Amino acid sequence: MRTALKKAIFHLAWSPDSLPTCDALLPLQEYLDNHLLALNSALIPRNFERVLYSIWEYVLEEISLQTEGNTVEKTYNFYERLYEALDNLVDFFYADGKGLPVDLLTGDLFQAIRIRLSYFKSDTEQLIILYYHDRLHEQLNVESTEYGVLNVRAYYHHDSLCIEILNARDVIPLDPNGFSDPFVIVELIPKSLFPIVTEQQTNVQKKTLNPLFDECFEFSVTLDQCKNENAMIVFTVMDHDVLTANDFAGEAFLSLRNIPGVNQCNSENFHGLKNIELPLMHQKNKNHPILQTLESRQWDKMAQDFVKKQKPRLAST
Secondary structure, three states: OHHHHHHHHHHHHHOOOOOOHHHHHHHHHHHHHHHHHHHHHHOOHHHHHHHHHHHHHHHHHHHHHHHOOOOOOOOHHHHHHHHHHHHHHHHHHHHHHOOOOHHHHOOHHHHHHHHHHHHHOOOHHHHHHHHHHHHHHHHHHOOOOOOOEEEEEEEEEOOEEEEEEEEEEOOOOOOOOOOOOEEEEEEEEOOOOOOOOOOEEOOOOOOOOOOEEEEEEEEEOOHHHHHOOOOEEEEEEEEOOOOOOOEEEEEEEEEHHHOOOOOOOOOOOOOOOOOEEEEOEOEOOOOOHHHHHHHOOOOOHHHHHHHHHHHHHEOOO
């Protein structure tokens, strides 16, 4: 049975892009129909359910195997078909209540494969935006200040986004003398939304873990750009080195939709604005599925450049 299932799932995965998912599924569904009818007749209900679940697990494992490996020959449609097929197969194995319960069908293995397929079927720009949203979500929920804290202020007024870098405290020491030479890079992301906006940076503060910056930056952007749900600022704290590459000290994210002038609160200057305290973060998930998906796109310069930029931001421990 395993050999036949493997063959049918291979047919599902590698059918021409022009073939609808429901048609690509037919050989698998017909094979299952014939054999499950015979098993249902031969087994008591409890044993039949166990066998049915074993078959479902094997189907999921085979679909998972089809998603892995060389991605060069696989189009977005390839992954879209497998993604659609998963939902169709849940309906098939549920069989209007005569098969397996939905909660059993959509357990951890199913969810992991579904999420993985959703990444594979997304283009690179979408994945980068998803990754940034994931980091913003972490920023909003972070409690630890193990990498230090950055204090900033920001407002929007007259086609200008104004950002003030105030100070940082407890920046991690990255130099042999027990200090760092920190500076902050201010960048508007994603690049697809701000294609002509260049990053800016503060001056370097020497030999300190509690740098005082007090520097203001202005970005010429539209209100519509700032209101976009994907629009955010990434603050990257770096340790300046003369002879070697600069070291990453931490990053923080701020959604542009929530700053004065973009939301309902208006402001013409920094006077009266509250400081925004942003705990600095490192990416602690070294096997982040979005980064893994992007890294697998060896032919895609945008994906490779993004992964290269993110790798120094991974936590070392």
